[in-house]
Amino acid sequence: MRPIRWGALALACVVVVAAATIQPAQGQGRPGPRVIVSAYPRDFRNLDPAHIPGSPDYQIAMNVFSGLVRYKRDSVDVEPDLAERWRVSPNGRVYTFFLRRGVQFHGGYGELTSQDVKYSLERILNPATRSRYRASLSIIETIETVDPYTVRITLKAPSASFLAGALAFRPGYIVSQKAVEQLGDRFTFAPIGSGPFRFVSYTPRQELVLEAFPRYFRGAPQVRRVVWKVVPEESVAGLALQKGEINHMIVRDPQVYRQLQRDPNIGMTATPTTGWWEFTMNTRRRPLDDVRVRRALAHTVDRDTFTRTVLEGLGSPAYSVIPPGMIGHTDDVEKYPRNVQRARQLLAEAGYPSGFRINVVYEPSEYAELIATALQQWFREAGVDLQLVRLEAGAWTARRQSGDYDITISGTTRFDPDQFLTEQFHSESFPPGGNQSYYGAIDHLIEAQRTAINARERARILVEIQKKVALDVPFVPLFNPVYVTAYSKNQKGHAANTAHWMTRFEFVTFE
């Protein structure tokens, strides 16, 4: 046995030394030429524009479908997509869209006409579809197909966000009427659109495949094929990217970002998002009903250090309810710079010189736990004892909707103020709705900005909203996340678009 034993020992040493020094092997399982293999932590649920639940599905939809208008490549402004041009009536209520000719649907479902546009939008408005986006299109009164290439949409009232907030977004994607009627329920995972990529296959919990659509009206994209793999752990996806098994991913974990930064073979595009993470205070609970207490807590927050260190720079400090990049944003609001002494002062003024105990209820997704841990330390410095209550999805929803919490933590991404102001700050949305702070002081302002068709007027109202919310401080915005698209160096064309931090692969080329 002696020689064998020494041999085993030697082998072990070789393995250990090799592990420590050898660079990761290249070439194994690499994506083919002009093929993108990406990774995403969650599984897909529904690719139907009427029902898209969230980000992984939205990624697919934005590559498979087209709308009347779409977001420009790197901004939240809109540009023509299926509509070559459009006219708005002087009273702001009638939109006339002139469609391109010869736009083809995938799968041989024929040409896209105004009938498909009418069908797609009415489908979402139809209560029987039970679409979650019905409310965002509810401003539409009628849709007429003037001729096969002209659509006239009449609104109930002028709407400032009709184009950017509704038509360019998920409910605005046009589907093939023939396909939906034929496929019925199967449309969920057999979407037929007119975008640059067509859907090929979906293996539940594993992968989804798209292929370039050669008859796309802007020409076939250079990327031939896109494969999304479901990888729950972002750090594992990071390793796969470095090794070359995948060549594209969205990075949200600060540590994965830090690791990938050091890799010379990985290119990165940072996208500031029009999203934000914040903590919301329940203004119906003592002592949070006192605005001085809320201001005190706001004064304990150290955004700069947090974003610089814990987030490794993947976020910029946020002070206003409307994030940078969104219409109406202003930084000219009450900021509550970090000042622990002032915090203590305010608490004493409010009658709590020795602090108090409150809880924070959250679901540990993305940054929530990092924020909760930091909050605990910050509050402690002002004498406030923060208890962390971490719940998983089911319990968290129940708790949130019952209003049983002092503070909650959440993160949102939206593209237009209309998409969240009502949901989060209007008194009609008290829990079980999304207005977790029970704040009701700006109802009239929210309603006013909805109908202000003049952009400048709307911006003015939005500024007023931001100032008021910052004064009343029912919630404290913390930072606007920066998502990073990481890809192998041979790819070009990844643009930083704040409208969505996902990739539209028609713009990606290989060198």
Place this chain on the structure above:
Amino acid sequence: MRYLVHRLLVTIPTVLGVITLAFVLIHIAPGDPAELVLGDYIGVTPEVLAEVRERLGVDRPLGVQYVTYVSRVARGDLGRSFRTNQLVLAEIAGQAPFTVLLTLAGVLVAVFVGVPAGIVAAVRRNTPADYATMTVAMVWLSSPSFWFGILLIYVFAYRLGWFPVFGAGTWGDWRSLALHLVLPAAAIGVRSAALIARMTRSALLEVLGQDYVRTARAKGLADAAVLLRHALRNAAIPVLTIVGLDIAYLLGGAVVTETVFSRPGLGKLVVDAIYARDYPMVQGAIMVFAVSILLVNLLVDLSYAVVDPRVRYA
């Protein structure tokens, strides 16, 4: 044969008990499945919620729900997933093969690493080889499996590049499946391997000291023959026992392993279902787990009779 029938009969109340326990636990967990199915957006009115609750069948009294469910299960109908509206049986059948593969691979690793290690240690007892093997075994036994798994990925998949970093491979492509199985099977099987190594060693040492073995050796039979024929037979029962007991562990370990290695499988399926309060899926998946564990235990018990003729079932 009577034993087999008896055991099978006994299994039924156990399975019923598991179904009941799963049913009770998931139904009293806070969280409304209707809300979780619909998600969060304007438009979720109480009427819509009530409608969905009725469609899902969760608005009826618990007792009624329970009886309905059990009678359906007896007919082979496991219901439809709240989340995807697909048949629970179909979804489980789609994911189960991966978990079965992983568990089998884990057992193979456990047996084919553990038994030889135990033999080496027993044959070379009290030498450095013995101590080294047993110490390594103890170390394996003592580390958290997800940590071990992540280390394996880092060293063997990333640094050395010998294996893929994640996934299960393409079903049907044996080479791909095997490559993707090595690291997860190692992570999950190493603990059992350590146990089996220790067990084999003890069992062998027991036997090697026995009179009849000494006699056989004195008569001149080669060491190897002695080992193989008598001693291993003795070790077979405890090894089988560990495999049986460990199946429950291995199946539970699939949950963590599937997450770490990004593999599809029943583990992730059932955990996601619990979070989503997908009652039929949770109940169905747990039942499948339980039935598998009980079946494996039954097989293990039956195999005792094969291995050791002294074992008799009344």
Place this chain on the structure above:
Amino acid sequence: MWTLASATREPDPARSRAPRRGVGRSLRTLWRRRSAAAGAVVVAVAVLSALFAPWIAPADPTQQRLLERLRPPALGPHPLGTDNFGRDLLSRLVYGARVSLLVGVVSVAIAAVFGAAMGLLGGYYGGGLDTLLMRVVDVLMAFPLILLAIAIVAVLGGGLVNLMLAVGISSIPPFARLVRGEVLTQRGRDYVEAARALGAGGGRVMGRHILPNTLSPLVVLSTLRVSTVILTESSLSFLGLGVTPPTPTWGNMVADGTKFLQTAPWISIVPGIAIMITVLAFNLFGDGLRDALDPRLKGDIGLPAGAAMGGGRR
């Protein structure tokens, strides 16, 4: 002698045959004693650091110093380095011992108390009660431990107490079976007959005569199970179900640290080693206890030796 008894329910009267003691065996026992002693020392160190944490730890384990985060181990104020929030790892390690050991001890205590009660009652009274109790044990055994823990946490919520309950309940089966096996063996013994003839009631017989005899294997099993429980806690922390922050446990330190494997590996390696050493220590100590208390027990504590030790259920 390995018998079927070790694996299933019935006790085996052949247990009385004591193993031979050869030279090799004595040497092994000696090594066992040394390693058992080492194990005992480490366990003592862990327990002491848990008890005296506030005096031993150099800093507040929850105090964050964001400007000093991710420091590697070095001589100075942070000998083991700092974590993502700049908290001192040595302090967190020392305090972490508290929770990890507390979870270990309390969960095992819960399992031992309930399990022993079930085993005693079932074994002594037999009949319908026995069948019922053993069915319950079977149901618990057919439920993968992780899933049971997840389900219980979903129902009760997170936090330390619920975690201990969840893990404790899932660990009942080996204790119940062990005690029941012992009771069945003891029940037929002469002294029990004598006591009953003298008019002693069931409770008295159980409490004064049978129970003390089951204590040794119970103690050994408990010691060995603590190691399993510590590992389970770390897996649950990895899945996000453990103790809520900022309380450190070795398990959640390892779980959090896996994200930093490339940028700051010491964050998970240090507590990982702590877990390994402590679990190893409990295993060695348990082995030694078993040897010391009753060498005949080796292999016959209702579960094959080694299987009880951190194995079987996870």
